[in-house]
Amino acid sequence: MSGYCDVAPGHPFHGPYHEQEYGFPLDDDRALFERLCLEIFQAGLSWLIVLKKRPALVAAFDGFEPARVAAYGEAERARLLADAGIIRNRRKIDAVIANAATVERLRAEHGSFAAWIAAHHPRDKASWVRLFGQTFRFTGGEVVGEFLMSIAILPGAHREDCPVQARIRALDPPWARGG
Structure with missing residues (x-):
């Protein structure tokens, strides 16, 4: 996403995220x-929309605490679908709830979501995409690639000449x- 290094600096939403x-490396399960x-x-939308809706998404999904989200039932699903402050896509909401349960299972099996990721490292992007596709819902190549770049598992988040890269x-x- 080399263009991001040109667009983000100084932007009220992109800048702080960039x-x-x-x-940046990330190993906190809730943050992951x-x-x-x-x-x-973000799939099919702009990242700016997601960044603008992020506070509402965090609030609506109980801070993205996996155990809490994994326990959601029909009442919470209906509440989310009625929340005009978030991205109300049924497939995405269902995937987030299902993926929370998957994260909880991975935590039980590996000690943490971060440990599960570390146990599968290193891999190339194609192998990561296959693994995530077998493990999680709504995780195609773009979602997986951006997720892994965003947490420093795959390179490419910043250009070499970007000050953040250093x-x-x-x-x-x-x-x-090299791993």
Whole structure:
């Protein structure tokens, strides 16, 4: 997303995300689940829409706490579909709820969602896409690729000459080690 390095700086929504989150290593399960969900909500839409709706999405999905979202039933689903402040796509909402249950299962089996990701690293993008497709819902190539770039598992979030790239490289993300 090399164009992002040109568009984001100084932008009220893109700027903070580009400079403080995108491409930085992430290992907190709640934050990982939120990021995966945001990428799912972005499918077919602009990232700006997602960033603008992010506070409402976080509130509507109980802070993206996987255990809470995994317990959602029909009442919560109906509440979400009626919430004009969020992206109201039934398939995406259903995927987020199902994926929360999957994250809970992975946490039970591997200790954390982050540990599950680490256990499968390194892989190329195609292998990651297959793995996510077998494990989660609504995780096509674009969703998986952006999710993994956004958490520093795959390279490519920033151009080499982007000032943020130097900060990320100093954090020694897996892709910088050749893994």
